[in-house]
Amino acid sequence: MIRTETLTKRYGSIVAVDEIDLDVRAGDIYGFLGANGSGKTTTVRMLLGLAFPTSGHILVLGQPIPKSKRTVLPMIGALVEGPAAYGRLSGRANLALFDAMDATGVRRSRRSRIEESLDRVGLGGVDSRPVKSYSLGMRQRLGLAQAILRTPRLLILDEPTNGLDPQGIREIRDLLLDLNGQGTTVFLSSHLLAEVEQTCSRVGVLDRGRLVLQDDLATLTAPTGRTSVRTPDVAKACQALQSRVVVAGDDGLLIETDDPAATNAALVAAGVRVLELGPERHTLEEVVLAATQSGADSMARP
Amino acid sequence: MALATALAIGTPLALRELPASNTTATATERLAQLHASAAQPYSGYVESLGTLQLPVADELLDLGPLFGERTRMRVWWNDPVLWRVDRLTATGEEDLVQSGGVTTQWAYEGTKVTKTPEADVRLPRISDLLPPELARYLLEDVQPADAATLPAERIAGRSALGLSVAPPDPRSSVDHVDVWIDEETGVPLRLSLFADGSSNSALSSTFLDFSPGASSSDVFDFSAPRESTIERSDVVDVADAANRFAPVRPPRTAAGLPLSRDTELRGVGVYGTGLTRVLAIPLWKDVASPLREQLLATPTVEQLAEGPALSVGPLGILLTHFTESNGGWLIAGTVTQETLADVAVDLQKAQPLPSLFREG
Amino acid sequence: MIGVELRKMLRSHRTWITILLINALPTLVGVLLALTDLGPRPGSGPAFLSAVLSDGTLFPLAAVAIVLPLFLPTAVAVVAGEAIAGEAQAGTLRYVLVRPVGRTRLLVAKLVSVVVFVLLAVLVVAVSAYVLGSFLLGDQPVSASVSGTTLTSEQIAWRTALALGYAVLSMLGVAAIALFLSTVVESPLAAAMGALAVLIGSSLLLTLDAANSLSPFLPTRYWLSFIDLFRDPILWRNVLRGTGLQLLYVAVFLGAAWANFTTKDITD
Numbered sequence: 001m002i003r004t005e006t007l008t009k010r011y012g013s014i015v016a017v018d019e020i021d022l023d024v025r026a027g028d029i030y031g032f033l034g035a036n037g038s039g040k041t042t043t044v045r046m047l048l049g050l051a052f053p054t055s056g057h058i059l060v061l062g063q064p065i066p067k068s069k070r071t072v073l074p075m076i077g078a079l080v081e082g083p084a085a086y087g088r089l090s091g092r093a094n095l096a097l098f099d100a101m102d103a104t105g106v107r108r109s110r111r112s113r114i115e116e117s118l119d120r121v122g123l124g125g126v127d128s129r130p131v132k133s134y135s136l137g138m139r140q141r142l143g144l145a146q147a148i149l150r151t152p153r154l155l156i157l158d159e160p161t162n163g164l165d166p167q168g169i170r171e172i173r174d175l176l177l178d179l180n181g182q183g184t185t186v187f188l189s190s191h192l193l194a195e196v197e198q199t200c201s202r203v204g205v206l207d208r209g210r211l212v213l214q215d216d217l218a219t220l221t222a223p224t225g226r227t228s229v230r231t232p233d234v235a236k237a238c239q240a241l242q243s244r245v246v247v248a249g250d251d252g253l254l255i256e257t258d259d260p261a262a263t264n265a266a267l268v269a270a271g272v273r274v275l276e277l278g279p280e281r282h283t284l285e286e287v288v289l290a291a292t293q294s295g296a297d298s299m300a301r302p
Numbered sequence: 303m304a305l306a307t308a309l310a311i312g313t314p315l316a317l318r319e320l321p322a323s324n325t326t327a328t329a330t331e332r333l334a335q336l337h338a339s340a341a342q343p344y345s346g347y348v349e350s351l352g353t354l355q356l357p358v359a360d361e362l363l364d365l366g367p368l369f370g371e372r373t374r375m376r377v378w379w380n381d382p383v384l385w386r387v388d389r390l391t392a393t394g395e396e397d398l399v400q401s402g403g404v405t406t407q408w409a410y411e412g413t414k415v416t417k418t419p420e421a422d423v424r425l426p427r428i429s430d431l432l433p434p435e436l437a438r439y440l441l442e443d444v445q446p447a448d449a450a451t452l453p454a455e456r457i458a459g460r461s462a463l464g465l466s467v468a469p470p471d472p473r474s475s476v477d478h479v480d481v482w483i484d485e486e487t488g489v490p491l492r493l494s495l496f497a498d499g500s501s502n503s504a505l506s507s508t509f510l511d512f513s514p515g516a517s518s519s520d521v522f523d524f525s526a527p528r529e530s531t532i533e534r535s536d537v538v539d540v541a542d543a544a545n546r547f548a549p550v551r552p553p554r555t556a557a558g559l560p561l562s563r564d565t566e567l568r569g570v571g572v573y574g575t576g577l578t579r580v581l582a583i584p585l586w587k588d589v590a591s592p593l594r595e596q597l598l599a600t601p602t603v604e605q606l607a608e609g610p611a612l613s614v615g616p617l618g619i620l621l622t623h624f625t626e627s628n629g630g631w632l633i634a635g636t637v638t639q640e641t642l643a644d645v646a647v648d649l650q651k652a653q654p655l656p657s658l659f660r661e662g
Numbered sequence: 663m664i665g666v667e668l669r670k671m672l673r674s675h676r677t678w679i680t681i682l683l684i685n686a687l688p689t690l691v692g693v694l695l696a697l698t699d700l701g702p703r704p705g706s707g708p709a710f711l712s713a714v715l716s717d718g719t720l721f722p723l724a725a726v727a728i729v730l731p732l733f734l735p736t737a738v739a740v741v742a743g744e745a746i747a748g749e750a751q752a753g754t755l756r757y758v759l760v761r762p763v764g765r766t767r768l769l770v771a772k773l774v775s776v777v778v779f780v781l782l783a784v785l786v787v788a789v790s791a792y793v794l795g796s797f798l799l800g801d802q803p804v805s806a807s808v809s810g811t812t813l814t815s816e817q818i819a820w821r822t823a824l825a826l827g828y829a830v831l832s833m834l835g836v837a838a839i840a841l842f843l844s845t846v847v848e849s850p851l852a853a854a855m856g857a858l859a860v861l862i863g864s865s866l867l868l869t870l871d872a873a874n875s876l877s878p879f880l881p882t883r884y885w886l887s888f889i890d891l892f893r894d895p896i897l898w899r900n901v902l903r904g905t906g907l908q909l910l911y912v913a914v915f916l917g918a919a920w921a922n923f924t925t926k927d928i929t930d
Contacts, residue, residue: 048760051927073762080760084753088674100666101761146757347899351871372871376897388809388893392886393709395808395893408810411712415810511899521895527806529716 001026001154001185002047007056009042016042018209019056024187024202029180031196031217032189033288034206040189041081043206044158047187048078061154074104077152079160083143087132091123091142094131098146105150117145122171136163144172148179155179158189173199197284207292220287223279227260229253229267230276240270254280323454323461323485330446332465332483336437339488343516345378346458350431350507354614357600359592361540368426369505369617377432378517386522387429398429401522405538413530421542422565423572433507437481437490441467443576452480457491458512460484469577473557473641475616476577487514497616498638504615541583545570548584551653556582557637557644573635573645580618580635580642582649587628594621594630604639608646611639618642622649663767667775671741680741681783684733688725688791696798709889714795717804721795722788723822723892726829729787730885734780735861736854738833741779742840743853745772746923750930751850765924769841773916776837780830788826807894821896825888828901832888835881835911836861842919845926878903881911 002024009017017039024030034040045051047058049066058065063072085094095114099105105113118124121141131142140163147155155176161169176186176199190196196203203220205213213220230252231237237253238245241263247254257263264277327335352369356362367373379385383403389396394410400420407416429435444467452464462482469476475498482492491512494503526532537543545568552571554561559573559580571582585593597603597610597619604611609630611620620642622631631649633642671677691711695701701712708727713720746769749755758768805812813821840857847853864880867873877883884904890897 045756045928048756049762050756050759051929052925069762070764073760076760078757078760080756082753084757086670086754087752093673097666097670098757098761100669101663101758101763103663347897376893390890390893390897393707393711393889397809410806410808410810413713413716413804413806413810524810525812527804527810527812529802529804529806530810 001028001061002030002187003059004047005057007043007046007058008054009039009046009051010054015209017046017053020206020209020211021214022204022211023214024185026185027180027183028202029176029186029188029200031200031203032187032206033193033196033203034189034191035292036191038206039209040191040206041158044078044080044156044187044189047156048076048080049073050080074102074150075153077147077150077155079143079147079157081158082162083139083146085131085139085142085146088130090128091118091126091131091134091138091145092128094142095146095149099149102150113149114145117149120148120175121145122168137165137168140164141168144175152184154185154187156187156189159191160188161190161192161195169195193285193288203284205288205291213287213291217284221281221284223258223281225256225258226280227255227257227263228276228278228280229255229263229274231267231272231274233272236270237267237272240266240272252276323463325454325463325485327451327463328446329449329451329465332451332463333441333444333446333449335463335488336441336465336481336483336490339434339483339490340438341381342487342489342514343380344434344487344489344512344514345517346376346509346513347511348375348377348432348507348509349373350375350505351503352505353502354504354617356614356617356619357593357596357612359596361589362425362593364427365425368428368431369614373428373431375428375431377429378521379432379434380516380522384522385429386524387432389428396428397524398427399522399524400429401524406524408524408526408530413527415524415526415530415532417532417534418538419536421538421545423541423545423567423570424538425541431507433481433490433493433509436493436495436505436507437483440476440479440493440495440577441481445470452482454485455482455492457482457484458509460486460491460512462491467577471574471578473559473574473637474578475613475618475638476636477616479577484512484514489514495616500615504617540585540589541570541581544583544585549654550584552582553648553651553653556580556648557641559641559645571649574637577636580633580637580645582645583632583634584652585621585629585632590621590630590632591628593632594623597621606639606643606646608643611642613639620646622646663763663771664774667771668778671775671779677741677779677782680737681786684729684737684783685787685790687733688721688728688787689794691728692721692725692791692794692798709886713804714799716800716802718795718797718799718801719792720804721799722791723825725787725791726784726826726888727886729783730829730832731865731882734783734829734833735836736858737783738776738780738836739840739854739857739861740850742772742776742837743844743855743857744850745776745841746844746919747847747850747853748844750848750928753930755930756928759928766920769845769916769919769923773837773841773912776841777830777834780833780837784826784830788822808889808892809894811894813892813894821891825891828888828891828904831905831908832885834908835915838912838915838919839881842915842922845919845923848930879907881907883907 002022004020004022006019007017008019032040046053047060049069060072061075092114099110121144123141161172180186200217202216204211234248234253238248241255244256245253246256255263260277260279267274350373352371354369356366356369358366374390376388384401386399397408399406405418405420448470449465449467452466455462463485464482466478466480468478477496477498480494481490483490492508494506497504548569550569556573562572569584573580597612600612609620609622616636618637618639620633624630633645701715708724710720710724710727714724807813836857839860840853843853843856861882864882868877868880884900884907887900887904890901
């Protein structure tokens with residue numbers, strides 16, 4: 001769906017995006033993670049043909065960007081750096097204008113398209129008040145409605161849950177999963193680990209313009225081949241398991257094994273009181289922190 | 303893009319730079335061609351630029367813009383008794399139509415029509431700003447020895463041959479006059495007048511569009527629109543009035559310059575010819591007094607024994623004082639200030655007519 | 663896209679408020695003339711204003727002459743300056759472009775919308791001036807052309823239409839300049855101010871003899887030449903030059919706007 005090769009953007013001597021090779025496959029919900037200022041938005045702008053790469057290549061839906069913008073962009077829905085709309089017009093009027101801008105749309109079905117996308121983002125009952133009186137959350141929803149107006153094959157969303165309350169975030173997540181279920185590929189750029197972890201199937205991590213990590217979420221958070229045990233009888237447990245213990249703490253230990261069941265049996269046989277036992281997994285946060293340096297906005301001395 | 307811009311701006315400039323004629327016609331031939339062109343009909347668009355700030359008042363008010371401003375004119379000229387000149391302004395126009403011995407003046411603002419006969423002597427008017435008329439007036443008596451050729455130029459899209467004329471007479475205040483005549487018809491297309499000691503032209507006039515040939519007669523038809531006010535006047539202006547009614551007769555020479563015999567002169571004296579020419583107009587009190595005040599209020603005025611005098615570019619002005627009344631001789635011309643003073647002295651010999659020149 | 667831009671422009675309250683404001687000055691002038699019956703002195707004041715005291719149906723021309731030097735170009739500069747920079751400031755530019763709307767197409771649509779705005783403004787000014795003129799001002803029909811010849815009312819109507827068209831055309835240069843600046847600067851106000859600065863500079867240079875060689879290329883040089891259409895015979899010289907000059911400005915500045923805008927990173 002999206003492939004980039006050594007995609008680079010320089011502003012003078014500053015390298016905003018440094019030779020990144022994105023690979024988003026059809027059907028993915030791709031989480032594009034990075035701190036503020038890491039180059040996410042610049043990358044998104046280049047994917048949409050808004051900014052021009054200094055070097056490297058972009059293929060979106062198999063076609064080169066920005067050369068084939070005209071044929072590719074109608075199949076893409078986008079939300080870039082916050083929603084925007086004509087403040088004096090109502091939400092419906094805004095959608096009608098944006099729909100009319102793209103000449104590929106059928107005019108007769110415009111009304112139903114608008115109503116359907118408003119329904120999907122939870123704005124179906126909105127009245128004709130102007131957008132400038134909308135709350136941030138409503139604007140975000142309207143922006144999403146605008147992005148899904150043409151049932152795109154690919155959604156490129158930059159921080160789509162900005163300004164939404166937990167309930168709203170949940171609704172949007174459900175909407176994205178729903179759309180993804182219907183075959184839409186989603187490219188979700190975010191700085192929120194939890195959002196990506198809960199929604200995405202594949203993750204790319206951008207750190208100071210470099211793509212430091214790109215893999216399936218399932219692979220990244222797969223069992224590490226170790227089992228963690230929580231027990232008040234740490235000493236006893238160490239005795240029972242001997243050399244397989246990797247780390248022993250005050251109230252638990254980590255054991256080198258990929259068979260938790262056998263471990264459990266061994267511990268119980270040794271009279272160890274097991275509070276909790278299971279295969280060890282890294283959280284996404286741990287993976288990301290391991291891959292990145294301190295935040296791009298930190299200005300600490302080296 | 304840059305190419306298109308360059309083309310759009312460059313093309314007109316390039317056309318202007320088209321090589322003009324490389325003829326080897328001598329000054330004598332060019333002068334002859336100029337003088338022979340008097341009967342040539344033409345039409346076109348003329349722009350003149352005067353830099354002379356004249357102290358004018360009341361009856362002479364119209365002269366200010368004529369010599370001190372940029373004037374845009376359209377002209378249709380079939381012959382000296384059938385022509386039309388429109389002075390174009392941003393908000394209207396003022397036209398002069400000469401046809402059938404009557405001069406019709408039309409002022410759009412005021413919707414006013416004034417019809418006058420042709421006068422022997424009159425003040426300058428817009429038609430005098432046309433290059434052919436200026437040349438006729440200024441260069442009538444030029445001798446080939448005083449003329450030099452100038453490189454040809456392209457004026458109003460036509461190839462024009464240049465002449466530079468310097469008056470030999472030391473009494474003249476004109477340094478030189480440059481004139482370019484149409485190579486085909488001899489009609490002057492541009493004329494610039496330079497005062498002594500100045501490199502910028504005091505008065506210049508040039509065709510921006512020029513086409514030779516007569517215009518169809520309907521251009522000269524002027525029937526006053528029904529809402530206009532029509533005024534018929536037997537007297538053209540103060541100069542005409544002075545010439546006809548002033549009870550004085552100027553002397554036959556002044557400052558050594560002979561009285562012109564071209565026109566019928568009575569009260570007004572015209573001395574000299576061409577670039578060395580001076581006019582003496584006797585003014586009544588009601589014209590002379592405001593003019594005198596205006597002159598005295600001008601910072602560059604000089605008080606001569608004969609009266610206040612002023613040099614504006616090549617133009618010298620002196621206003622004498624009649625002892626009998628507050629009137630005076632207005633002496634003006636393209637002569638030096640000493641010559642003006644000499645003329646004033648000689649004018650004291652003017653003969654009063656039996657009917658005494660007194661205010662009634 | 664042109665349709666969308668027109669809808670946006672026509673639906674905006676600001677469009678109509680601007681037009682009403684433009685129209686306010688000639689209306690005020692018309693009412694004052696009707697109340698006082700005092701015309702401007704010859705040679706001063708806008709063209710045709712002295713004639714409307716006798717014939718109110720000429721007031722549309724006088725009204726256009728009143729708004730042409732300042733009000734209309736200011737409005738055009740604001741509207742055209744808003745075109746790209748305004749969308750960028752509101753953040754909608756990126757959404758318009760990913761819709762996708764081609765950048766060239768967007769520029770052309772914006773220019774067309776500005777031209778329609780001018781057309782609308784001139785029409786509103788002319789029509790309301792006609793109404794006001796026929797009810798409040800003089801009712802002796804003037805048949806004279808500026809040159810003093812008599813024109814039929816058909817000729818007058820036809821030449822008036824031509825003059826209004828020329829007034830619209832005269833605004834093309836400002837529109838193109840403001841549109842170009844709108845692609846360069848971030849703020850719509852700066853673009854409008856820039857275009858106005860060009861106009862003020864142009865008007866100033868026109869009064870300067872030293873700048874004489876520049877004057878045929880100054881955007882305001884031929885603005886008031888529409889009066890030439892009422893001379894008899896019509897003086898086409900300056901009207902044609904004015905038309906050519908405005909088209910030249912459109913070509914140059916729309917070209918520059920295009921060259922700048924189509925290669926620019928949208929970073930709003």
